[in-house]
Amino acid sequence: MSQYPPPGQYPPPPGYPPPGGQYPGQPAYWQESPKGKGLAITALVLGILAVLSFWTLVGGYLFGAFALIFGLVALAKTRSGRAGGAGMAITGVILGVLGLIGAIVVTIIGYSFFVDSGGKDFFDCVNRAGSDQSKIEQCERDWNQRLEDKFSITLTPAPTP
Incomplete structure (x- = not known):
């Protein structure tokens, strides 16, 4: 009888994981893939631009409307789990609405001044x-x-x- 084990696979020494990297009964390692935040970032940037340029009217209306649209789409995607960045999307929506409100106020004041001045x-x-x-x-x-x-x-x- 030989004192050496038979040729073939040897069991791993104690403390080392078995072949395949898992111990029996241990769940497989799983990593969630990162979710896209592009729409939320776009909504946030457009919302910031809308607030900064509401007095130009075109900036307020254009950037505000697009921030609102992109923000709502991003929120729908985050709620369904297909995207991330819910906080940025909400902030973009809020800033877009503020930009739109500012542009509307400037339009009303400007028009009333225009009419009052003849x-x-x-x-x-x-x-x-x-x-x-x-x-x-x-x-x-x-x-x-x-x-x-x-x-x-x-x-x-x-x-x-």
Whole structure:
């Protein structure tokens, strides 16, 4: 009888994992794949741009609307488990809504200032004047005078003798 074990596979020494890397009864190692956050990041960036540029109107409306859309899509994907970044998506939605609200407020204030200063009357006068340059210039003089009277300012300096 030989004192050496028979040729073939030897059992692993105690304390080492068996071939395959697992001990019997141990669950397999599992790692969740990272979830995409692209839509949430896009919503956040667009929301920040909307808040920073709401006073330009185009920035507020355009960036705000897209931030809202991308944020809502990202939220739907995070709730279904297909994407990550729920916090960024929510922040993007909130900032997008704030940008839209800011743009709407600026539009309302600007339009009311335009109407109060006679801008609507000026455009009506120019439309009635058609292509008659002297009538258009008269409309402009009337509007300038109205602004000067209303706000106590001088738009065109008086000629100096």
